[in-house]
Amino acid sequence: QQQVKQSPQSLIVQKGGISIINCAYENTAFDYFPWYQQFPGKGPALLIAIRPDVSEKKEGRFTISFNKSAKQFSLHIMDSQPGDSATYFCAASMGGAQKLVFGQGTRLTINP
Amino acid sequence: NAGVTQTPKFRVLKTGQSMTLLCAQDMNHEYMYWYRQDPGMGLRLIHYSVGEGTTAKGEVPDGYNVSRLKKQNFLLGLESAAPSQTSVYFCASSTPTGGRAGEQFFGPGTRLTVL
Numbered sequence: 294q295q296q297v298k299q300s301p302q303s304l305i306v307q308k309g310g311i312s313i314i315n316c317a318y319e320n321t322a323f324d325y326f327p328w329y330q331q332f333p334g335k336g337p338a339l340l341i342a343i344r345p346d347v348s349e350k351k352e353g354r355f356t357i358s359f360n361k362s363a364k365q366f367s368l369h370i371m372d373s374q375p376g377d378s379a380t381y382f383c384a385a386s387m388g389g390a391q392k393l394v395f396g397q398g399t400r401l402t403i404n405p
Numbered sequence: 406n407a408g409v410t411q412t413p414k415f416r417v418l419k420t421g422q423s424m425t426l427l428c429a430q431d432m433n434h435e436y437m438y439w440y441r442q443d444p445g446m447g448l449r450l451i452h453y454s455v456g457e458g459t460t461a462k463g464e465v466p467d468g469y470n471v472s473r474l475k476k477q478n479f480l481l482g483l484e485s486a487a488p489s490q491t492s493v494y495f496c497a498s499s500t501p502t503g504g505r506a507g508e509q510f511f512g513p514g515t516r517l518t519v520l
Contacts, residue, residue: 302445325507336409336495336511337448382447390455391436391499391507392463395447 296320299383299396307404312370314399316383319364323385327393328357328368331380340381341368373403406431409512411496417518418486426481426515428496436499437479438463438509439471441492448495454479486519493517 299316306312318326327342343350343357343366350357356369370377383396412427428437436455440448450463452471460471468490470482479498483490493516497509 297447299447327508329511334514336497336513338511339508342508386507390453390461391501391509392438392450392453393448393509394464395440395449397445397447 296394297383297385297396299399301399302397303400303402305402305404306373308373308375310373310403312373312377312401312403313367314381314383314401315365315367316396317363317365318385318394320385320387320394321364322387323394324388325386325391326357326359326366327384327386328355329382329384329395331382331398337382370401373401375403375405377401378403408432409496409498409510411494411512411515413515414513415516417520418483419520420487422486423482423484424486424517425483426494426496426517428479428481428498428512429477430479430496430498430510431477432498432500432510433476434498434500434510435476436501437473438497438499439469439479439481440495440497441465442495442514443492451481451494486517488519491517491519 328340329337330340331337354371359366384393438453439451454473457476496512499509
């Protein structure tokens with residue numbers, strides 16, 4: 294039962310380019326959509342998150358675009374840098390215990 | 406603040422052995438979670454707790470038990486380890502209130518191999 298589907302599984306982008314990762318969800322009760330960044334051997338860390346009352350949120354080079362009607366959201370990394378090379382996970386949760394449902398992950402490689 | 410810490414970092418078990426993974430957080434968070442991470446499957450919730458003395462099942466609870474006797478600690482137990490439990494285990498914590506409500510803070514993980 295995969296409630297959050299993420300694509301692509303892997304992505305290679307040139308330095309300075311735009312990295313785009315997409316996610317789709319099924320449960321319309323979800324009300325919190327975070328993106329986590331994970332480096333090898335480390336735990337995931339929150340990168341940016343959005344709630345469904347807005348369609349876009351930007352923090353520095355990172356932007357979440359949210360399409361409630363299509364039940365999709367995406368992460369855009371502008372001016373991608375080699376230090377952005379990591380695995381990215383989208384997730385979704387709803388109120389109560391705030392349990393996260395994760396996508397399968399995207400391994401992003403930024404070539405210098 | 407140490408945040409979320411996990412013990413041990415690595416462990417190798419034989420099939421049928423038991424072990425306990427310890428998670429501790431110093432952020433006074435009410436909620437705590439245990440996830441497992443397997444290649445190509447993201448993180449999946451095993452068990453969670455919304456307060457001291459309470460626990461509940463997540464998506465993949467079979468073969469695991471948990472206890473939350475103290476607010477800052479959340480223990481994950483494997484009573485009889487199986488090769489299918491080979492994985493990386495992450496603990497996380499969060500608070501339902503305040504400016505960072507809903508944000509889960511993760512520990513560094515425990516890499517478990519069951520032979």
